Amino acid sequence: MFARVAAIALNTFREAIRNRILYTLLVFAVAMISFAQILSLLTVGSEEKIIKDFGLASIDIFGVLTSVFIGIGLVSGEIERRTVYTLLAKPIHRFEFVLGKYGGLMITLLVNTTVMALWFFLVLIVKGMFDPRLVLAVLLLYFQFLLITAIAVLFSCLSSPILSSVLTLALYIIGHLLWSLDLLKEKLTSPVGKTACAALYYLLPNLQNFDIKGQVVHGLPIDPAVPAFATVYLVLYGSAVLLGACAVFQNKELQ
């Protein structure tokens, strides 16, 4: 099974790196990281904060866009192009196909994030501003991309690319606003409302778990449990979403 998933993953990776969107996003990310240096000249005070903020934000934004725009076409694109029939005619399970596609995008995102991070770190090393904790911040951003990709794959199995991208981006926004549900729960008096808020808070993807940008940039202490919890959360939530995607694709009628 592993060999079949790996073969699909490798093929997906090869396909993704031929995608012009990937290069466009990568070029924009590298340009934005470089632009931060020019922008930092406008400041009065610490340039370091601005360069680090812009670098991490660029990796975050362009990583998410890569996850969404490549992730949403992973399954539905194969169906549209009808290449999925050729693949599924071979002795592979449908879930292996979904996992392979996801694996391929994991590798693509790893390469993409590594390129952006290396450029970012190089800029910081040259300026003598590098902080090893930035590696942890970028690693957690990568984990966030993996979760968003899983969600994009699920939606890709369910609907069209446009709808998938809208839904994935909507979940990305919700994932960063979940704390407001917790606040809303405190304001509500109805037990039903409180329960609904609590349920949504715990069931929707909480992407704030992967955000330590502020602490790293300001040199604030980071609870060692945060990265550990984020990793476990990714594994569990990502597995749940991918299993859901496999289940949907398993029952999908391919005509």
Next chain:
Amino acid sequence: MTPASGLRSPSRGLGLAALACLLLAALVQGGIETRAAGRSDIHPLLYLPSGKYLKIAALGFDGILADTIYLWSIQYYGNYQITDRYRYLEHIYDQVISELDPHYLDPYLIGALIMTAEARRPEMALKLLDKGIDRNPDQWILAFEAGFVCYDDLKDYARAGRYFEKALEVPGVNPVVRRLYAEMYNRAGDKRASLREWSEIYRTATDDYVRNIAWNHVHDLSVQVDLVELTEAVRLFARREGRNPRGLAELGSKGIVVDLPRDPEGRDYRYDPATGDVSYRGGLILAR
């Protein structure tokens, strides 16, 4: 004309037309800028809602949003053509930037500087700095800056001293804060406390530069404190005995002064029994 050149001509024409349109658009933009120059329109960023709400919309990018607004604010408040630019000063620094990124120190410091040096609103600056101190208790620079505003702008030395004292509580504080703290007692009129602080700085100084500075203050303050104490003692003697003491030693023999002070050079202070005046034989170092 070959078919290929026939294709090139229309595309070249379209390209030139596009370039012409772009140049025209740039000209129109130039016209807009010229018309806007000198007009004190309220910049749309000034209408930003509180950072508390912006933080929600920032989706985890609150740091970069704070950077962007801070960069804009420096350019905006540095533009002397906008005469009423200080109208939303507090809103931008106190309500927007510091709410978006409470640990970003530069906006507290630069915001306070603009409020004091440009807008002449030191109390507004102190409010902003108080917020920064509250949110960044491990950063001595904010309390130091607040102390400096009290010292330099408000001339409220007691209040300045309280801020410097707060800065001194933070580990890693710059030694210059201690010197300012000691000096604030002097400016506020408490020379004994100032002498105590300067003596401690002199005792603990690790380099000659600081030791020399501290010595100058210790020297002058010792003289000033001694002169005040001796003058008070002479007056007390005169009230009790109905005459001035014949010499300063008589203050000791009558139990008014336990330990008769000598000047920093180890000499007795000069005393005039006729007038009861006590004076120093040398000159004050810092007055030179």
